[in-house]
Amino acid sequence: MSRYPCSPAEMQAVLLARDLKDGELGAAGASAAIPMAAMMLARLTHAPDLQIAGEMFVNPRPRQLWNSMLDDRALGACEAAETFLELFGHSHRGLDFFFHNGMQIDAFGNINLHHIGGTLHKPKMRGPGAANISYAATSRRFYICTGNHSQRTFVPRADFITSPGYLDGPESYHAAGLAGGPCLCVTPLAAMDFDPATLRMRLKSVHPWSSVDEVVANTGFDLGIGERVEETRLPSENELSLLRTRVDPKGLLRR
Amino acid sequence: MTAPSQRPQKLVAPDAVGGLIRAWLDDGDLLAIGGLFKQGRPMVLVREVIRSGRNRLKLVSSPGSGFDADLMIAAGCVAETFLPAVTLEDRMCPTFRSAVENGAITAHCVDALSIVGGYLAAANGVTFQPVAAWVGSDVPKHNPLIARIDCPFTGQPLYATQAIRPKLALLHAQEGDVYGNVRHLSTMTYADQMMARAAEKVIVSVDRIVDTETIVARPRETTIPCIYVDAIVEAAYGAHPTGSFPLYSIDEDHIEMYATLAEAARKGEAGADTALRAYLDRHVHHALTQQAYVESVGGAQRMKALEEEAASL
Numbered sequence: 001m002s003r004y005p006c007s008p009a010e011m012q013a014v015l016l017a018r019d020l021k022d023g024e025l026g027a028a029g030a031s032a033a034i035p036m037a038a039m040m041l042a043r044l045t046h047a048p049d050l051q052i053a054g055e056m057f058v059n060p061r062p063r064q065l066w067n068s069m070l071d072d073r074a075l076g077a078c079e080a081a082e083t084f085l086e087l088f089g090h091s092h093r094g095l096d097f098f099f100h101n102g103m104q105i106d107a108f109g110n111i112n113l114h115h116i117g118g119t120l121h122k123p124k125m126r127g128p129g130a131a132n133i134s135y136a137a138t139s140r141r142f143y144i145c146t147g148n149h150s151q152r153t154f155v156p157r158a159d160f161i162t163s164p165g166y167l168d169g170p171e172s173y174h175a176a177g178l179a180g181g182p183c184l185c186v187t188p189l190a191a192m193d194f195d196p197a198t199l200r201m202r203l204k205s206v207h208p209w210s211s212v213d214e215v216v217a218n219t220g221f222d223l224g225i226g227e228r229v230e231e232t233r234l235p236s237e238n239e240l241s242l243l244r245t246r247v248d249p250k251g252l253l254r255r
Numbered sequence: 256m257t258a259p260s261q262r263p264q265k266l267v268a269p270d271a272v273g274g275l276i277r278a279w280l281d282d283g284d285l286l287a288i289g290g291l292f293k294q295g296r297p298m299v300l301v302r303e304v305i306r307s308g309r310n311r312l313k314l315v316s317s318p319g320s321g322f323d324a325d326l327m328i329a330a331g332c333v334a335e336t337f338l339p340a341v342t343l344e345d346r347m348c349p350t351f352r353s354a355v356e357n358g359a360i361t362a363h364c365v366d367a368l369s370i371v372g373g374y375l376a377a378a379n380g381v382t383f384q385p386v387a388a389w390v391g392s393d394v395p396k397h398n399p400l401i402a403r404i405d406c407p408f409t410g411q412p413l414y415a416t417q418a419i420r421p422k423l424a425l426l427h428a429q430e431g432d433v434y435g436n437v438r439h440l441s442t443m444t445y446a447d448q449m450m451a452r453a454a455e456k457v458i459v460s461v462d463r464i465v466d467t468e469t470i471v472a473r474p475r476e477t478t479i480p481c482i483y484v485d486a487i488v489e490a491a492y493g494a495h496p497t498g499s500f501p502l503y504s505i506d507e508d509h510i511e512m513y514a515t516l517a518e519a520a521r522k523g524e525a526g527a528d529t530a531l532r533a534y535l536d537r538h539v540h541h542a543l544t545q546q547a548y549v550e551s552v553g554g555a556q557r558m559k560a561l562e563e564e565a566a567s568l
Binding site for chain 1: 291293294317318319338339340341342345347348351352355356358361362364366367368371372387388389390391392393394397441443444446448498500564565568
């Protein structure tokens, strides 16, 4: 991969940054180095007034990236600190955008962080669970960002829906009273969006170091691939230089 | 003539904490732990709970937990958890995972709003908090703390999440005074303030006791007033290996060392269970004072490095 100018994680951060809009309000949760990098990069490029709030730290100014990204080490410098009391207000109002990762991500963008196989109380594998499940439902949209593009992660139907995507498609999505939903899924291999009619995940672009075949082989469901699939546009010199000098000076996304 | 002050001090000696825990927490009780993920966890008090021999405990915390929950499960103290997320963030919690998978504990399916709402209700003396924001997730279908209700004013369907009243809350902050006034210097205060109001008894560990006059000088910075605190104990580095910002940072190396041992035990590797027991002996059962604990994890030199990292942020 060394003949490419960036790492897969840097590519993911740049792709997410490009999609964030100036003046929007959003947040990333714990274990969210790539989403936080995306928000910081967007602020340094086209979205200087992006507002970060909803996860207790209001407009933080991280000086470097950390794996966890939800503690004073990462976000202690900020405009205000909130307590979990404010979680109710944020959860009910919703954010413009949020980010999710999952042990399982399914064809309708449902996220599973609870268990794989078995049942909730007799699981084959128990995951960490999720702190706040409300943002998937009450935010205008959310992004899916995972470092693991495999058939183990990308499954036809999640064994458990921790955070809802489009459930089982348009009918169940509307019946549940959901309004937002996943808009873009970025992985080390590709970017996927969602077909507005079927609400199923579909392949949008493949990163230059991967291929349609590799993406297909590592995805457990049909990605609705057309005749021609775009190649993901690599980071510009400006994007990459800001990312490396201002957002991630310690190179966490290059490890 | 002014009568002499009879105001009782809540500062207790470190060697008295174990007795208080045994007095205020029975086997099978609901125990609340302050902090969030790898920050502000009252580890010095958690080790006392383990040494107290209490078992079949039910655990609740802020929305995010990790190291301490895993350690208490490894020590055999826990029967049930009401913890929305249990993770070391860089990696999963090995003992939590194996204990749920093999049925040794029950991990109830709860989320942040039911926990925060539960504390709110308890703090306000009501039996539940209404919640509207749960749509589409499987979590409410399995959450034992909630019920469907109709709004008495609009008739609209809502959820109710029941009050959470822990028997005992253990919290950590950077500063406090002898009367139990607590001051977090960290940017975040987690759910500590709500837990203090919700729990029947509250014990707080602080990195240092300060003069009451310094508390009075900046009253808006008192995060938990003395009226909610039953005992306060001074324990330098009392949150280690979790962070106590801005005083000292998270000891990621120590947590990683523990997680590697616990992960080997989860996988059933040869000798791993013995190694995990040895960890508990060395850092919990045989480290009877905070000073002995600090020595066991690298002493003053290691603590200085964590202080320097916190100061550099």
